[in-house]
Amino acid sequence: MNPTLRHITFDYTGEPYELARWWSDFLGRQISDTDEPGDNEVLIELPAGAPGLLFIRTGDPKKTxxxxxxxxxxxxxxxxxxxxxxxxxxxxxxxxxxxxxxxxxxxxxxxxxxxxxxxxxxxxxxxx
Structure with missing residues (x-):
């Protein structure tokens, strides 16, 4: 059996909830009920079968x-x-x-x- 793509993950040095909220509003999709401002990981849930969009706080500065x-x-x-x-x-x-x-x-x-x-x-x- 082949693996399933669960999330597309974005490292972000800012506030992941704010970036996820923008994408949530733009795409008309919900942020996971378990995520809230200040969390280090925030997930936008997409329809069944589609990978979610996961935003993760990172301390590493962006180089490219x-x-x-x-x-x-x-x-x-x-x-x-x-x-x-x-x-x-x-x-x-x-x-x-x-x-x-x-x-x-x-x-x-x-x-x-x-x-x-x-x-x-x-x-x-x-x-x-």
């Missing part, structure tokens, strides 16, 4: 960009509406990155760890 990319399909919204929703949740349009009619790059409220490139059809989210 993480190389992880999610391809997300906006549901029931246009790209522009999804970008507006992400900004309303605290994301910022990333300065110095060329935005086109088909792509906008966002950062989370701490200006780190989350870069979301919203495209017309797919929203690519890169954890950096």
């Amino acid at each position: 960009n993480n190389r992880l990319h999610f391809a997300l399909a906006p549901a029931g919204r246009t790209r522009s509406e999804e970008v507006e929703r992400a900004v309303a949740l605290g994301a910022r349009v990333e300065a110095g990155v060329h935005a086109t009619a088909a792509r906008t790059v966002l950062q989370n409220q701490q200006r780190e760890e989350m870069r979301a490139a919203m495209s017309t059809v797919l929203a690519g989210v890169t954890i950096t």
Whole structure:
């Protein structure tokens, strides 16, 4: 029998609950009932069969960009509406990155760890 992918884990030097809360709001998924602010590990539970997103506090300073990319399909919204929703949740349009009619790059409220490139059809989210 083959192993099962349980979590996609993100090391984070900040407050993992805050980063998980942003992703929870953005994805419309719940943080585990057992997690609370101040915890060193915070899990966003995804539908059965999908791995959860686990955010872990680490004291190790970040030395390079993480190389992880999610391809997300906006549901029931246009790209522009999804970008507006992400900004309303605290994301910022990333300065110095060329935005086109088909792509906008966002950062989370701490200006780190989350870069979301919203495209017309797919929203690519890169954890950096």
